[in-house]
Amino acid sequence: MAKYIFNRLFHSVLVMFTISFIVFFIMFKAGDPVELMLPIDATQQEVIEMKHALGLDQSFIIQYGKFLENVAQGNLGNSFRYGQPALDIVIERFPATLELSVLAMIFSIILGIPLGIISSLKPNSILSRVIMFFSLIGISVPVFWTGMILVLIFSVVFGVLPSSGRGEVFLFTSALTWDGIKHLIMPVITLSAFQLALILRLTRTGMMEVLLQDYIKLATAKGVPRRIIVYYHALKNTLIPLITVIGIQFGQLVAFTIITETIFAWPGTGKLIIDSIQNLDRPIVVAYLLCISVIFVAINFIVDVLYTFIDPRVRV
């Protein structure tokens, strides 16, 4: 087990090293941030001074070498624009993004799995057809459209929900205040529409397949109550592929809340990263992507561990 964890850590470090190099290179080639930062009438002298101050007058290799040297000391550099440590700026924004993604994921799971099961038990019933109809909408409609339509209906027409911001924040989250909850509703629904539909459909397909297996028939022949067969014998088998997908999707959620955050002016990392890319604020972009890769690596690890609990066949 210790060897396994060590291997995983070593791989993760390699992954992050590669990511940092690619991002650093792309941002280096993308353009000159100094020109965007100084006023149009700045003199040549001022440009040179600023470039020198930010270390941008060096060659790529030297800049990257310096970056690695700093990283080794736990420093991801200062933001060009804000002058503060890039990592701090990213981490400061992370609770808002995580809150949104975690809630969206929980919402998708607690609704998606039961609805998927219901629609798998009687696939031809009217209820199942209604569920499948809405899941088709959820899986096909783009996020920006869902978000805007929700804003149109609930903020513009009825005026019951606020259209932007996080509202009142308590202990890093807005889920603990009434005002915050009202701000959360629409972004969470927007963000989870696709995930919910995906989880629902996967659950349904998985259950329909598992319920036809011999071991389900044998469980019935043993006199196990139907309820237990569905929610224990069958669901446990369906969870195996589902967990993998949920893990990957959660990573996606954290990384791609960008659109939702932009629509609802949610002060999370999604908005930060869009702004930073536009400003060519390399340290922030690099810091952000490294954080995201850490999250991905962590989720994959958790999924692998969960897997060993659910599927005895992969236990080491």
Next chain:
Amino acid sequence: MALLEINNLKTYFFTRNGVVKSVDGIDFSIEKGEILGIVGESGAGKSITGFSILNLIDDPGKIVAGEIIFNGINLLTLSEEKLEKIRGNEISMVFQDPQTSLNPVISIGDQLIETILYHNKKVAKKDARKTCLDILKLVGMPAAEKRMGSYPHQLSGGMKQRVVIAMALLNNPKLLIADEPTTALDVTIQAQILYLMKKLSKDMNSSLILITHDIAVVSQLCDKIAVMYAGRIVEYGRKKDIIFNPMHPYTKGLVACLPKLNDENDRLYQIPGIMPSLLNLPEGCYFKNRCDYADEECNTYPEKKQIDKRILFCHKVKEN
């Protein structure tokens, strides 16, 4: 009174291509402690008969007519809840393929224990565990204690089938239905498993329905034999009558298929042709196209005949 009596059972499958009459009006009965063999080719309706007894027919199948009287109660009139109490408790079943019969993500122990606990809520888990261990030992499971914590993928096919048989015996069922219990096993294990089942059913005085395509198996184990062909029983009676004096041409063919060790001829007998598709059955006797004796008379389905203790459907066998 017979333990189980089946009257005019019809199980049809309503498919897109038409109605498949997998079981089409069969009658048989089984006494306490008796072993009944149901023989026939693949698709003759043997397994569907077994599943029908426990009402385990999946869509698009449906039991459309008949009575399944077990201990004086018609199982077809019972609610699903009442059936759950009978399944695995008074009537249990062993499936054909041990590789797929056990849930891959639940431990052997849990799968065994639950069979007791869902039927007898008063039993403590510890006692249920002990019963399971005893039965595992009874079916010849090596290192039973250790196997309780194992998962199906860690067991060989033979061991899995022993688990499934143990599972079926846990609640001392009055009737055990074994659907080709040895087909998926090595020949060396087959005999072991079969004799084990025979011994256990005799020891526990429970009845056994053995569904198989292997007439050699039934000829050794069973007290009574029902021969099925295309969804119907064609001959039904005591083993000694059916095996040593088969009357129906199909049964004759089946018995002739048995290899004899002292036979000089190295070619095995085979019944010509194949069983007709259940979607496209011939007029009259279903066997007529493969039958050496068929003539004009066979264009109507034969009436039921009783000769001694044997039931028979054939025009060519005359009552005397």
